Amino acid sequence: MIELADVLDARERVESVARHTPLEYSHSFSSMTGAAVHPKLEVFQRTGSFKLRGATNRIATLSADEQAAGVVTASAGNHAQGVALAATRADVDSVVVMPEHAPIAKVKATRSYGAEVVLHGEDYDAAQARAHEIEADDGRTYVHAFDDPTVMAGQGTIGLEIVEDCPDVDTVVVPIGGGGLIAGIATAVKAKSPDTRVIGVEAEGAPSAAQSLQQGNIQKLDGVDTIADGIATRKVGDRTFEVIEKRVDEVVTVSDPEIAVAITTLLERSKTLVEGAGAVPMAAILAEAFEYGDDEVIVPALCGGNIDLNMLRTVVMRGLVETGRYLRLRTTLADQPGSLEQLIGIISAERANIYAIQHDRTSRDTGMTATEVEIDLETRGEDHVAALLDELEASGYDVDVLV
Template sequence: MKNVKWNTILDSLKLSEFEKARDCLRSVLIKTELIHSRIFSNESGNDVYIKPENLQTTGAFKIRGAYNKISKLSMQQRQRGLIASSAGNHAQGVAFAAQKLGVEATIVMPKTTPLIKVDATKGYGANVVLFGDCYDEAYAEARRLEKEKGYVFIHPFNDLDVIIGQGTIGLEIIQELQDIDCIVVPIGGGGLISGIAAAAKILKPDIKIIGVEPEGAKAMKVSMESNRLVHLDTVDTIADGVAVKKPGDITFSIIKNFVDEIVTVSDFEIMESFLVLLERHKLIGENAGVLSLTALKKIKEKNKKIVCLVSGGNIDVVTISAMIDRGLVSRGRLFCFSVELADKPGELLKISQLLADANANVVKLDHNQFKALDRFMNVQLEVTVETNGHEHIRQIVKVLKNDGYNIMKIY
């Protein structure tokens, strides 16, 4: 393990350190009590609770680690000013903490960062620099500015004070639900799960800790399987908050010793979880924030008490709209298909009646003779209908085929 001694890390991960961080954070945190989820419990076969860190002041858990770290800086360090790199949530945590503690902060964010996160960071008084297309490029630029300007760098995950701050979540979960069996946590660079796993295992050694990464950004899982830190060439996921090419050496070491399992989920599955959380719990989670809920179907255990951490909810309205549409498709709530009809009166009425009889509510129709293979004889009809799940879609397809229609599914 390069430049990191495990004994030094272990000495820092003591219950007293987590308790000090909890006391330090008490004045700036919103209490995020567990929410029992009937829908996720029923779908997973477990007793599922949500830890809604998306309800924190900055919209994510990152305020914990950032505030704990900055509060420990000396006056001389604070006078130099702070710099951080972030895809959004760490940026707001650092900006908020810096403002509260009277310290100037500069945040380097990828150019692809959602506008809501950029504006929120500026709103806490930080200077924002947009650089690069992913977190790792923003990180490199922040490190360059650190040397050039003499700033103090606040790492988003590979820092023990940050990790301990995030770990206060573990204390809160076990205090509230003492007979818990498992905690499921999103993984980006690994700071969040490192802190939670260490704190939780101190209090309850037999608890299971499961990490979750997107399939397109699974740097920690690959590193664990390789037994060494692995730098991914590229990352590709809608979960921008965890799109990290290389995890930290400190977090890698802690995860290796305290985390029991890491699972991966697809972007399509993330969209589905986003929709269920929004529709059934009236909670908004960002793409990275709902990873833990998405992983529930991948967990082998049944009839266990599981807490899923919704780590953040900073997502812009345009993305929310797109996520809802995609989530509806994933859940079988929207069905779009095309079919060629004879170009004569009554054909459109006939297929509309079949759909009505099948209880499919038409959302959109596109009746276009120029799309048909034989535009002089046929008309291509593209139909989007509201449905009640995948079984309902199969019934609609069967009804149409039984009546002689050869349809092509679009989504």
């Protein structure tokens, strides 16, 4: 069980490498929620993630012989980059095993920081097993992504910064994958500000900590399924779970659509790019996954910004769909002059903007004298979508909403 003294010691080792990241009041999110929301912008950390802190602290504690032998780790991406940079700065050789389907941007970044990257397995657990084989074969020190006291203490330096920069904080909201981040932050926050709540957030598709708390012992999931790849972990750590049980007030989950909305809203309203794992605290606030009061001072720890650009495109589109900003519908028209113009006239009158139109005269679902039409539309919100669909149906169109 790590204590405040461990986190304070970690700060002395970490502060020369990791940045003290901003914590700023958000007018936009405060207005949207009624709370006083102060995001902790760890997305602006070097490597784009908090993982640098724990990796730096762990590597700083290696003996001379361990430094000479090098380190190895497994990671979905952010811990990989943290270990790579921390090891390179300490002149320690590093090998990082990443899942075969890790985001390309994270793989390239890890290599650019100086690590040898090995791609292996479908998920983090498979990559971890391969990393332990390399550990045994080469005599390297394994740097765990979360279940290590020095790693937890390094991540806990974020908690010190939160309490110092926002001393009146009521609630801190933190992502949970393996649990190293929240274990460290909760240790620092509860020691410095005992009345402050610490809320953990997991993706619905990877709820190991939530299920473990419900059962009273650690539960290993059969699989994970979430866009938040940075917290797609099948099992919370043994050491981290002890801290979570003792110092975390509540653990909640959010869905992938809620995460997509948070990413999209952060990008649009705050001009801040956050990956899925880093966005879950804001998703929990927006979705009211836990109870909070008006003007409650809430600090969501936005702890990762390394989202794959292909994933970003998909996530933003899903976020627009979920908030009624994008609509794809299908309907059937008589295959005669003027039919499409009449449909477009209704859409135009309702002030929706057309992105694309596709005709299909060969669909087996339509008659020989009809044509199937799919239309992509820019809309202005859920009420606007409802009004448009009502008007189309009132005008005699049988409409299917595709997305």
